[in-house]
Amino acid sequence: xxxxxxxxxxAIAQAVARRYAGAGASLFLAARNEGRLAATAADLRARxxxxxxxxxxxxxxxxxxxxLMQAVRSVFPVLDAALIAYGTLPDxxxxxxxxxxxxxxxxxNATSVxxxxxxxxxxxxxxxxxxxxxxxxxxxxxxxxxxxxxxAAKGAVSLFAQGLRxxxxxxxxxxxxxxxxxxxTPMTAHLPRNPLFASPEAVAxxxxxxxxxxxxxxxxxxxxxxxxAGVRAVPExxxxxxxx
Amino acid sequence: xxDSYASWGRFPDAPPAxxxxxxxxxxxxxxDPPDGPVLPRGLGRSxxxxxxxxxxxxxxxxxxxxxxSFDRHAGVVRCEAGVSLAxxxxxxxxxxxxxxxxxxxxWVTVAGAVANDVHGKxxxxxxxxxxxxxxxxxxxxxxxxxELTPAxxxxxxxxxxxxxxxxxxxxxxxxxxxxxxxxxARHTPFRSLDEFLRASDSAGARSPYVVAWVDAFxxxxxxxxxxxxxxxxxxxxxxxxxSRRPRLSLPFDGPGWALRRxxxxxxxxxxxxxxxxxxxFSCHYDPYFYPLDxxxxxxxxxxxxGFLQHQSVVPFVGADAPAARELLRHVAASGxxxxxxxxxxxxxxxxxGVLSFPRPGVTLALDFANRGDETIRLLRSLDDxxxxxxxxxxxxxxxxxxxxxxxxxxxxxxAFARHVDPAFSSSFWRRVTT
Numbered sequence: 001x002x003x004x005x006x007x008x009x010x011a012i013a014q015a016v017a018r019r020y021a022g023a024g025a026s027l028f029l030a031a032r033n034e035g036r037l038a039a040t041a042a043d044l045r046a047r048x049x050x051x052x053x054x055x056x057x058x059x060x061x062x063x064x065x066x067x068l069m070q071a072v073r074s075v076f077p078v079l080d081a082a083l084i085a086y087g088t089l090p091d092x093x094x095x096x097x098x099x100x101x102x103x104x105x106x107x108x109n110a111t112s113v114x115x116x117x118x119x120x121x122x123x124x125x126x127x128x129x130x131x132x133x134x135x136x137x138x139x140x141x142x143x144x145x146x147x148x149x150x151x152a153a154k155g156a157v158s159l160f161a162q163g164l165r166x167x168x169x170x171x172x173x174x175x176x177x178x179x180x181x182x183x184x185t186p187m188t189a190h191l192p193r194n195p196l197f198a199s200p201e202a203v204a205x206x207x208x209x210x211x212x213x214x215x216x217x218x219x220x221x222x223x224x225x226x227x228x229a230g231v232r233a234v235p236e237x238x239x240x241x242x243x244x
Numbered sequence: 245x246x247d248s249y250a251s252w253g254r255f256p257d258a259p260p261a262x263x264x265x266x267x268x269x270x271x272x273x274x275x276d277p278p279d280g281p282v283l284p285r286g287l288g289r290s291x292x293x294x295x296x297x298x299x300x301x302x303x304x305x306x307x308x309x310x311x312x313s314f315d316r317h318a319g320v321v322r323c324e325a326g327v328s329l330a331x332x333x334x335x336x337x338x339x340x341x342x343x344x345x346x347x348x349x350x351w352v353t354v355a356g357a358v359a360n361d362v363h364g365k366x367x368x369x370x371x372x373x374x375x376x377x378x379x380x381x382x383x384x385x386x387x388x389x390x391e392l393t394p395a396x397x398x399x400x401x402x403x404x405x406x407x408x409x410x411x412x413x414x415x416x417x418x419x420x421x422x423x424x425x426x427x428x429a430r431h432t433p434f435r436s437l438d439e440f441l442r443a444s445d446s447a448g449a450r451s452p453y454v455v456a457w458v459d460a461f462x463x464x465x466x467x468x469x470x471x472x473x474x475x476x477x478x479x480x481x482x483x484x485x486x487s488r489r490p491r492l493s494l495p496f497d498g499p500g501w502a503l504r505r506x507x508x509x510x511x512x513x514x515x516x517x518x519x520x521x522x523x524x525f526s527c528h529y530d531p532y533f534y535p536l537d538x539x540x541x542x543x544x545x546x547x548x549x550g551f552l553q554h555q556s557v558v559p560f561v562g563a564d565a566p567a568a569r570e571l572l573r574h575v576a577a578s579g580x581x582x583x584x585x586x587x588x589x590x591x592x593x594x595x596x597g598v599l600s601f602p603r604p605g606v607t608l609a610l611d612f613a614n615r616g617d618e619t620i621r622l623l624r625s626l627d628d629x630x631x632x633x634x635x636x637x638x639x640x641x642x643x644x645x646x647x648x649x650x651x652x653x654x655x656x657x658x659a660f661a662r663h664v665d666p667a668f669s670s671s672f673w674r675r676v677t678t
Binding site: 011019022023024035036039040042043046047048186189 | 265267268269270307310311312313314321323334335338483484
């Protein structure tokens, strides 16, 4: 099994990588912080990964993505799966007053992701096999006043992945959209904990099942599917007053 | 108080003011914050207050859980402080290695195993966990990073040092080779402490793992000796099988009366009858080493008031251990119910830590539902028996030893105190040093 993970030092990505390392997979990891990337790679080698390659990745450097793709092609003749697992959770209040912050958030969470998906689509389409998985969010299901910058970026990703899913289905390539709710990671460390929080390990288990076993749009934990269906169904004139 | 930062016995109630969760060694929090002393925290399986820091800051290390290296040929692991023994077993067992020493639960962190210098059923052949540590990294509040080996004085203070000398960030230690994930075991009943001592001696000469369960309601010392060894041949599991959290879990507090004397006495009698018939058998290492781990949150069975553990070691006098006899008499006479009572002889192998608990002698571990003052009084009277005999009580289990008894148990405590980091402290340390 050959797997590319972009954003490999994120908590969910580490949990996914560990599952694959334990099964002896060959991994290609990309992340921004080289020291942490090296520590993550060492952990996965110790846990049994057949091999671990690394490459820097900065969401703000769109052109640099081509270097990453070349490196992946040179290491893996066939790439079985790719997981896009990086992102930032902005301070909504700060973004409301700072247009540059909004641009940065969109570049990181939306633009760089859909540009990367475009490059990955080319690779997988040429192979005519494999699975692309991208971590979106339940926040992308509806624009909410409390986090619409994050939500809109994730929504863009979900829509893009949806279109890609249709385009690539004829080529035998699957596109999986992962939509977690609250996950207990450093990204959400500043949020008060509540019973809705899931562990990165639980989300990782679900991601692996989706990559290997099937699934198109995966809400994890599963209760978010009916919850977000309910959220989406609320009429706008009522929803706008809910201050959610 | 939140369940998750309590101690295993859920007594005392001593919540921290704040918890910092560590994720990366390149970004450690400020170890000398203005809002109080800090204490590293693993999985919180210590029973009393060694893992509590009331009103202070806890440094949750459980996400500092990376392996740095695993030499599959030499059997040496270097890993971050927060790696759990459960996680480690899932990696090393398929590769033909086992922990050199393991306590009775696998849900402890490696640094926690070092900080308490834990022991296991194989103490008589392998000593404590700290004996197998080759080096570790300790970060102090002044920013100093120390890479320590057994030759360093600070190493001896940190092993068994209850997290008080600084923050352990990684540990390197050796493993023992195995050829199978199964244990060959044998149970032998005994009807007196004398019989236990003799049986334990002969078992110890032939088996690496020896421990006894004792019926604490019977003052004469009736119980079952359980010995075992790793099966010399067999199969190892495939890599990647994860150590899962137990499927059975106690989701709520049991009623405290369930473990009162009449129920517990009946349980003890039934358990003895069942175990005494067992003879020789084979089983997987997990239920052999970690029988209670099968039930998640089993500590809840003791109810909301929690429970107290008392584990002591008393020295031999010739071939006998009269203080152990006296402890059993004391407990049986008190009417208190101890359901999980464990007896073992410790071997001669020296513990590397200044405050390490094990020394040659007989160790007895008892569980008591927390009935308030009467339980504290009982434990303190047991402490006095131990002190008079020249023994000691295990800090990792303790919630109520007096400062005077602590100084008697650990005469080297002042030498240890010189290595305590000025910004680090715990509820236990404050209790026993005032």
